[in-house]
Amino acid sequence: MDPRLVQLSRILKLPLATETAAQAAVSARPGQLADQLFLEAAASDDVTSADAAIAYLQLRLNYFGGLVTAAAASAIRARFAERVAAW
Numbered sequence: 742m743d744p745r746l747v748q749l750s751r752i753l754k755l756p757l758a759t760e761t762a763a764q765a766a767v768s769a770r771p772g773q774l775a776d777q778l779f780l781e782a783a784a785s786d787d788v789t790s791a792d793a794a795i796a797y798l799q800l801r802l803n804y805f806g807g808l809v810t811a812a813a814a815s816a817i818r819a820r821f822a823e824r825v826a827a828w
Contacts (some may be wrong), residue, residue: 752777774821
């Protein structure tokens with residue numbers, strides 16, 4: 742199974758067996774994905790600043806690639822930025 746699907750299944754707490762299902766789930770829950778990726782960034786020893794957190798998010802979005810639509814990525818970035826600003 743595609744490791745990206747496994748990771749998104751864990752993060753979103755949903756069974757995601759196909760890329761289509763993953764893309765739909767991410768599009769339906771961009772805030773949830775942003776919140777979980779923020780928690781990952783906050784827990785990382787490598788993320789020590791707001792800029793590093795934003796860079797971390799971009800790496801994760803790049804990794805998920807086509808599973809995250811442009812619209813979902815925009816919503817994820819906006820929610821993540823809110824969380825970083827409050828950090």
